[in-house]
Amino acid sequence: MSTLRTAMLLAALTALFMGVGFMLGGTGGALIALVIAAAMNLFSFWNADKMVLRMHNAREVDERSAPQLVAMVRQLADHAQMPMPKVYIINAPQPNAFATGRNPENAAVAATTGLLENLTQEEVVGVMAHELAHIKHRDTLTMTITATLAGAISMLGNFALFFGNNRNNPLGIVGVLVAMLVAPFAAMLVQMAISRTREYEADRLAAEICGRPDWLASALARIGGLGSVRYETAERNPATAHLFISNPLSGQRFAGLFSTHPPMNERIARLNALGQSWGDDPFVIDRAGRGGSSALQAPSKPEGPWG
Numbered sequence: 126m127s128t129l130r131t132a133m134l135l136a137a138l139t140a141l142f143m144g145v146g147f148m149l150g151g152t153g154g155a156l157i158a159l160v161i162a163a164a165m166n167l168f169s170f171w172n173a174d175k176m177v178l179r180m181h182n183a184r185e186v187d188e189r190s191a192p193q194l195v196a197m198v199r200q201l202a203d204h205a206q207m208p209m210p211k212v213y214i215i216n217a218p219q220p221n222a223f224a225t226g227r228n229p230e231n232a233a234v235a236a237t238t239g240l241l242e243n244l245t246q247e248e249v250v251g252v253m254a255h256e257l258a259h260i261k262h263r264d265t266l267t268m269t270i271t272a273t274l275a276g277a278i279s280m281l282g283n284f285a286l287f288f289g290n291n292r293n294n295p296l297g298i299v300g301v302l303v304a305m306l307v308a309p310f311a312a313m314l315v316q317m318a319i320s321r322t323r324e325y326e327a328d329r330l331a332a333e334i335c336g337r338p339d340w341l342a343s344a345l346a347r348i349g350g351l352g353s354v355r356y357e358t359a360e361r362n363p364a365t366a367h368l369f370i371s372n373p374l375s376g377q378r379f380a381g382l383f384s385t386h387p388p389m390n391e392r393i394a395r396l397n398a399l400g401q402s403w404g405d406d407p408f409v410i411d412r413a414g415r416g417g418s419s420a421l422q423a424p425s426k427p428e429g430p431w432g
Contacts, residue, residue, distance in 0.1 A: 138162070138271070142278055169270045174225040174233060177365055181358050183213035183235045194241070194249070198234060201254050205334045207261050210234050219356040220244060220348045223368040224256035224265050232260045239354060244347055251331060251341030252348075255370055258330035264323055268368050275364035324387050328396055338400035342393045345371070349389040 139162040146158025169176075188195050195212050202209045210226065213235035220240040226232030234256040241249060259265055332338035348371045359366060359373035366374055372386050 138275070138278070145278065170227060170266075173270050174227065174231070174265070177223075177225050177368065178213060178233060178235065180362055180365065181215050181217075181235065183215045183233075185211055185213050185233075187212075193246070194236070194253075197246075197250055198253055198257070201250070201257055201334055205254075205257055205261055207257065208232070210257070210260060214238060214241070215358075217356050217358065219354040219359075219373060220351050221356065221359075221369045221371055221373050222252050222256055223365075223370065224259045225268070225368065226260060227266045228263065229260050232265060234260070237356075239351070240348075243351060244344055247337070247340045248344035248347060250335050251337065251344045252370055254331035254335040255327050255341060257334060258327040259323075261330065262323075262326065264327070271364075271367070324392065325395060328392055329399065332396060332399055338396040338403070342396035342400070345389055345393050345396075 139159070142162040143155045143158045146161075147155035186195060191212065191214060194214075198212050199209050207229050210224070210229075210232040211234075213233055215235055215237045217237040218239040219237055220243050222234065222236040222240055224232060224234045234253060236249070236252070240252060244252070259268070328341060331341050335341070356373045359369070363374060366372055367386075371389070
């Protein structure tokens with residue numbers, strides 16, 4: 126996303142933060158909220174990625190602890206002509222992944238153990254290429270700061286009952302109720318502000334990076350089929366849902382109104398159409414993580430777990 130769109134989104138989040146502060150404490154509350162929001166914007170710019178990774182208990186891996194995964198990401202990054210991001214693994218049964226970081230030079234990709242254990246290596250290549258596409262498009266700054274500030278807005282709403290009786294509250298109990306009702310939905314509303322086209326464009330660039338649209342299409346189909354597996358950490362932190370390649374919330378409640386992702390079948394259809402429009406001999410990643418031009422067989426059954 127462009128710098129302008131990032132600035133506009135941060136301004137909207139700050140305004141919402143101030144609005145809740147005004148409902149709870151009047152002008153003084155709005156000013157306090159403004160100071161807090163400004164501090165959080167600055168802090169989030171430099172530290173939001175670390176906070177999100179810590180929130181999901183992600184552990185960093187290297188060539189010794191996860192040689193195939195790290196080699197795969199390195200080869201994909203080289204082909205995409207971008208810096209090598211840090212690589213993390215999250216101990217969670219749901220197959221999913223996300224990228225974070227303020228720019229390509231300070232970025233990270235994270236995959237769940239469920240992704241590595243249930244998808245073929247070719248499918249994991251497609252997923253990692255998708256996450257690198259977000260980094261290359263500089264989506265990750267907006268995505269990560271949005272997750273951090275949306276979570277803070279929700280927390281502020283939770284304080285409404287404790288501070289709602291402040292005599293400086295100009296709206297009285299009405300302001301308290303509005304703050305309590307708006308805040309729980311703030312994370313979802315912010316996620317809606319992240320355009321669905323971001324996922325479509327990341328899918329397209331991922332296909333170009335790995336050279337096989339069918340690998341990512343197959344991965345999305347398998348992830349969709351295993352979507353009922355609960356991810357408890359994501360349930361506790363719904364403001365981070367838009368970071369993932371697939372909605373991590375169980376059952377994708379309110380999917381029609383508050384969906385953070387395009388329909389899975391539409392994404393798969395677009396990837397299949399893209400693959401049909403391409404010629405033969407695409408760039409691919411072989412099983413050892415090396416680049417080449419000869420195509421592999423289409424993914425079949427899972428081969429995991431693997432390092």
